[in-house]
Amino acid sequence: MLGKFKSLDTSMLSALAEPNRMAIVELLRDGPLTVGEIANQLELSQPHTSKHLKVLSDNGIVEVKPEANRRYYKLRPEPFQVIEYWATSFQKHMEKRLDNLDDYVQELKNKRKREE
Amino acid sequence: MLGKFKSLDTSMLSALAEPNRMAIVELLRDGPLTVGEIANQLELSQPHTSKHLKVLSDNGIVEVKPEANRRYYKLRPEPFQVIEYWATSFQKHMEKRLDNLDDYVQELKNKRKREE
């Protein structure tokens, strides 16, 4: 039967689904940045940026490295691995179901043939 | 340099990030269902279910097949392919950056050695 399936954390998805946060994440792809650098590049206010970073941080998408009075934010790789794994298994599951459907149809055909 | 990168559609992500909608999507993994069947299984009201299905439909995550006065909703495979591809490229991009960083550090070391 169709195998067990790990659900994807929807709060983590929500964190990524907000456009400004997605923009932050894409910025950080190229390396760690401070709050100020992020705010400048995306033309967001500092408190706004901090708030978004907190959401990303609470959901394990970024981590902080304090350095003097600056704070460097960088991406954690795990969430992206989790998402990739989820999408992959999801598709496998769908394909498998279609295969099973094929088998079922085939089975019906064979049955009919045997009864001719 | 780091290659071009296709952004992920955040509205599509938002559609998936709502818990009830994620539940609907996971239900539909196992095959098409009518609105009523989904509403029953998830214990959602009919209008509520229709509303969520509209969001999923507007974002290309499901498609409808009317049959008499029922409407069968089924998953479209594309969004999941897109998400997988996005997560994969994202990770590749990050790894590549780290490799470049390694190269850079190595370069600094060589330089220092030559200057000894």
Next chain:
DNA sequence: TTGTAATATAACTGTAAAGTTATATTACAA
């Protein structure tokens, strides 16, 4: 043709989250 089942949609309410403004905290330099 009337009644009913399945679904969509409009109109509304409540709440959560985005975004702003003002203030607190921390580290450092003059």
Next chain:
DNA sequence: TTGTAATATAACTTTACAGTTATATTACAA
């Protein structure tokens, strides 16, 4: 020790969206 730059956070306003209630639409069966 005072001033300043970088950041966080509290308090607030506004907006978006989840969820409900009531009604409209469609297909079919009696």
